[in-house]
Amino acid sequence: MTAQQPVYEARGISKRYGNVIALDDVDFSVAAGEVVGLVGDNGAGKSTLVKALSGAHRPNSGELYLDGERVEWHSPQQALEAGIETLYQDSSLAPDLSVSANMFLGREQLVPGFWGKLGFLANKRMDEVASQELQNVGIAVPSSTRSISKLSGGQRQAVAIGRAVSWANKVIILDEPTNHLGARQSAEVLHVVKAARERGLAVIFISHTLPHVLEVTDRIVVLRLGKVSVEAPTSEFTPDTLVKAITGLSGAA
């Protein structure tokens, strides 16, 4: 467990789908400037926990605390407005719009973050702000005026993460952010994850790619059959003990 006060905490979360118990009394927390890896085999309950944390689903029981205050989400929008950004596996950008238009897309209704203070932005200014913001989180795209359809898969993913990191105030949840990416592109994405930590965000990193989890996280929470089976600082895992913790074959961290 982290010694720091968690920014975001789930206590005793349970969720059933009919007869299937997807989550059974799960505790989970993440602190500012911490990257927590959430791992587990297919069907272990990771997506279900992400949905509870992001406001997409209401758990059957359990509580959520943001900065120590009890919160309840009735929609993902509420969680977003409270500073919790979620990048889903299938997050998509608008392919025909430019990088900068995508950076601002759908944000009109939100409680202003740092660029909200700028009010209405002319296109040119929007491009400049988008470029600067992507640069701040370590993302190099050829041009923020280029349309998303003209970027590589890795560049698109980096823009999607950059957008989430830029807008997140407190917590960022990344569901399989390096899925389907090559080595160089994955490295770019992991770099952005580290930039998010340096910004003081609380980062939740969900992945089946264990080398990435071992590289970028500070702590790992292993879910198995809907329960937390192992939780320890990343430094206490080897690739072998992590696989064993996930499969439950033997040993732990």
Ligand SMILES: Nc1ncnc2c1ncn2[C@@H]1O[C@H](COP(=O)(O)OP(=O)(O)OP(=O)(O)O)[C@@H](O)[C@H]1O
């Ligand atoms: N909408 C649903 N209806 C019924 N059962 C569901 C639903 N969503 C998930 N489940 C079940 O809940 C359990 C947990 O699923 P979940 O998707 O959270 O696992 P996961 O760890 O994200 O898996 P994966 O790595 O394959 O994405 C599984 O047994 C799954 O079949």
